[in-house]
Amino acid sequence: TQLLEQSPQFLSIQEGENLTVYCNSSSVFSSLQWYRQEPGEGPVLLVTVVTGGEVKKLKRLTFQFGDARKDSSLHITAAQTGDTGLYLCAGWQVSGTYKYIFGTGTRLKVLA
Amino acid sequence: SQTIHQWPATLVQPVGSPLSLECTVEGTSNPNLYWYRQAAGRGLQLLFYSVGIGQISSEVPQNLSASRPQDRQFILSSKKLLLSDSGFYLCAWSVRRASYNEQFFGPGTRLTVL
Numbered sequence: 001t002q003l004l005e006q007s008p009q010f011l012s013i014q015e016g017e018n019l020t021v022y023c024n025s026s027s028v029f030s031s032l033q034w035y036r037q038e039p040g041e042g043p044v045l046l047v048t049v050v051t052g053g054e055v056k057k058l059k060r061l062t063f064q065f066g067d068a069r070k071d072s073s074l075h076i077t078a079a080q081t082g083d084t085g086l087y088l089c090a091g092w093q094v095s096g097t098y099k100y101i102f103g104t105g106t107r108l109k110v111l112a
Numbered sequence: 113s114q115t116i117h118q119w120p121a122t123l124v125q126p127v128g129s130p131l132s133l134e135c136t137v138e139g140t141s142n143p144n145l146y147w148y149r150q151a152a153g154r155g156l157q158l159l160f161y162s163v164g165i166g167q168i169s170s171e172v173p174q175n176l177s178a179s180r181p182q183d184r185q186f187i188l189s190s191k192k193l194l195l196s197d198s199g200f201y202l203c204a205w206s207v208r209r210a211s212y213n214e215q216f217f218g219p220g221t222r223l224t225v226l
Contacts, residue, residue: 004155030212031211031212031213033212033213033214033215035217040220040222041219041220042202042204042217042218042219042220043156043202043215043217044217045214045215045216048212048214050212088155088156090156090215092212092213099158100158100213100215101158102155102156102158103155104154104155105154105155
């Protein structure tokens with residue numbers, strides 16, 4: 001059973017468009033991290049969200065943690081080709097398995 | 113600053129051959145260390161993690177094993193590879209007893225078993 005579901009699974013958009021990626025679970029997390037991974041490389045940490053309802057901005061990327069700390073979203077404004085990659089959410093469960101788990105991933109392709 | 117190294121970068125091995133992948137971390141002490149396997153373009157599957165020298169926890173029963181002979185060295189091994197062992201192997205570290213389990217990944221090893 002995959003405990004962190006990401007949607008959409010794949011996304012192909014034109015440069016300049018906006019997009020949102022979702023990370024959902026029925027479990028509560030003490031914090032959630034977002035990573036971006038480029039082909040053939042390891043994931044790179046983008047941000048950590050900790051408090052329910054928290055919003056963090058990283059240039060054109062906006063991350064939000066759900067009020068109940070069960071879900072998170074990543075919004076990209078005016079996507080660029082450099083945003084292309086696999087986006088992964090991950091977090092430490094505070095219920096259920098009490099493990100650090102990764103989401104299913106969203107593969108984003110931004111076309112010039 | 114901290115850096116994490118993995119080698120080799122790519123590896124092609126026949127079925128039944130042994131495996132040894134190495135990971136080392138620089139610039140930090142007493143890290144938590146992790147081995148993951150990633151299927152093509154998808155999420156990560158945790159294989160092993162270690163909170164200290166000689167302390168290994170296995171998440172998935174399989175023909176792989178891990179060892180931590182030194183504080184900042186983590187090794188993934190197999191005595192006999194299977195076709196299903198093919199994949200992208202990632203080593204990661206995190207700060208021990210940190211408030212958040214932010215993980216920092218190495219460049220990965222692409223393993224192909226033929």
